[in-house]
Amino acid sequence: MTPTTSTERSIAAAEAHSAHNYHPLPVVVASAEGAWMTDVEGKRYLDMLAGYSALNFGHGNRRLIEAAKRQLDRVTLTSRAFHHDRFAEFCTRLAEFCGMEMVLPMNTGAEAVETAVKTARKWGYRAKGVPDGRAKIVVAENNFHGRTTTIVSFSTDPEARADYGPYTPGFEIVPYGDLQALADAVDEDTVAVLIEPIQGEAGVLVPPPGYLPGVRELTRERDVLFIADEIQSGLGRTGADFACRHEDVVPDMYVLGKALGGGIVPVSAVVSSREVLGLFRPGEHGSTFGGNPLACAVALEVLAMLRSGEYQQRATELGEHLHHELGLLVGGGAVDAVRGRGLWAGVDINPALGTGREISERLMKLGVLVKDTHGSTIRLAPPLVITKEDLDWGLDQLRTVLAG
Ligand SMILES: *Cc1c(COP(=O)(O)O)cnc(C)c1O
Numbered sequence: 001m002t003p004t005t006s007t008e009r010s011i012a013a014a015e016a017h018s019a020h021n022y023h024p025l026p027v028v029v030a031s032a033e034g035a036w037m038t039d040v041e042g043k044r045y046l047d048m049l050a051g052y053s054a055l056n057f058g059h060g061n062r063r064l065i066e067a068a069k070r071q072l073d074r075v076t077l078t079s080r081a082f083h084h085d086r087f088a089e090f091c092t093r094l095a096e097f098c099g100m101e102m103v104l105p106m107n108t109g110a111e112a113v114e115t116a117v118k119t120a121r122k123w124g125y126r127a128k129g130v131p132d133g134r135a136k137i138v139v140a141e142n143n144f145h146g147r148t149t150t151i152v153s154f155s156t157d158p159e160a161r162a163d164y165g166p167y168t169p170g171f172e173i174v175p176y177g178d179l180q181a182l183a184d185a186v187d188e189d190t191v192a193v194l195i196e197p198i199q200g201e202a203g204v205l206v207p208p209p210g211y212l213p214g215v216r217e218l219t220r221e222r223d224v225l226f227i228a229d230e231i232q233s234g235l236g237r238t239g240a241d242f243a244c245r246h247e248d249v250v251p252d253m254y255v256l257g258k259a260l261g262g263g264i265v266p267v268s269a270v271v272s273s274r275e276v277l278g279l280f281r282p283g284e285h286g287s288t289f290g291g292n293p294l295a296c297a298v299a300l301e302v303l304a305m306l307r308s309g310e311y312q313q314r315a316t317e318l319g320e321h322l323h324h325e326l327g328l329l330v331g332g333g334a335v336d337a338v339r340g341r342g343l344w345a346g347v348d349i350n351p352a353l354g355t356g357r358e359i360s361e362r363l364m365k366l367g368v369l370v371k372d373t374h375g376s377t378i379r380l381a382p383p384l385v386i387t388k389e390d391l392d393w394g395l396d397q398l399r400t401v402l403a404g
Pocket residue numbers: 052108109110111113144145146147196200201229230231232233257258
């Protein structure tokens with residue numbers, strides 16, 4: 001078929017010249033503000049995905065854009081070969097926000113997870129005394145921690161993993177939410193347990209109550225680092241600074257990304273204690289762009305905004321409303337289950353109504369953008385700045401689609 005609309009032309013050109021490692025919904029965004037995006041034909045869509053939480057503060061957030069602009073006019077990149085004047089403040093404020101001592105900045109989430117893996121192994125050899133080459137990290141089934149060769153080595157998703165071997169050894173996979181399986185997997189060579197406190201890509205899976213405190217207790221007893229990948233769950237999404245906080249759990253290490261960059265630049269970090277991150281010596285790890293002035297300026301503004309507690313409160317209040325409304329749909333035939341916390345939900349649609357993809361396409365036609373995960377699950381994670389009216393409008397469109 002010959003493309004006729006500007007949307008069709010744009011998509012055809014993208015398909016001709018980009019690898020097909022994604023299957024985007026057929027919408028071509030040209031601009032965005034707050035929770036709304038506008039496509040190349042002028043049609044408006046409510047963004048109920050928020051870049052997988054990278055856009056917690058919405059599109060074009062004025063405070064963040066202004067902070068970025070100010071920094072763009074001063075200095076954007078020095079590399080870590082030199083100091084720059086936003087670096088110390090960024091590390092200090094982020095450590096403070098996390099209640100920890102040290103920060104190792106990177107750019108993307110996957111790089112931060114890689115950094116966490118390297119940090120845990122180093123700690124295992126230098127501090128715990130694990131014999132060289134034997135360090136083991138225990139992870140959970142259906143995890144999503146990123147796309148590097150090492151990270152997909154411990155993925156259980158065949159799509160993410162196939163064709164990329166040989167795989168990095170040193171990981172053991174246990175069922176998520178199963179404390180006994182975790183206890184059985186941890187041995188004297190185990191240096192870390194790496195989990196998402198809520199599994200995002202798996203469909204917004206919240207572990208059973210007591211699981212995270214159990215992981216905390218077990219790892220403390222067995223001298224193993226508890227690494228919480230809060231790249232998607234942290235920084236306000238669930239209504240708290242971190243998803244771990246809902247169960248009063250403090251891990252040994254946070255892995256952060258997505259919202260830390262304010263939807264403007266990729267900013268990620270590993271945050272931990274001096275005992276752990278203090279083990280690095282010059283030359284042992286790094287990144288050209290990690291901790292650059294622009295990234296630090298944006299992330300500092302993100303942290304200042306989070307310190308007000310305003311976004312966490314919005315996520316809590318709007319999240320209660322969202323889950324109340326979604327809960328009413330369960331059992332009516334259209335929705336099998338709803339999970340989540342704060343302004344974040346995984347909705348299992350009755351497969352008879354269509355795949356998650358088909359539901360997403362129908363929602364798109366009504367002006368709502370969401371993303372399916374596996375099978376018939378869709379995920380809702382609007383920007384935390386969304387208004388209650390807009391959220392209700394989005395839910396109305398969902399009810400329309402589910403009513404067939
Ligand atoms: C998105 C995500 C990552 C990977 O982040 P990228 O910036 O895409 O590399 C890792 N862990 C979790 C939990 C994520 O949601």
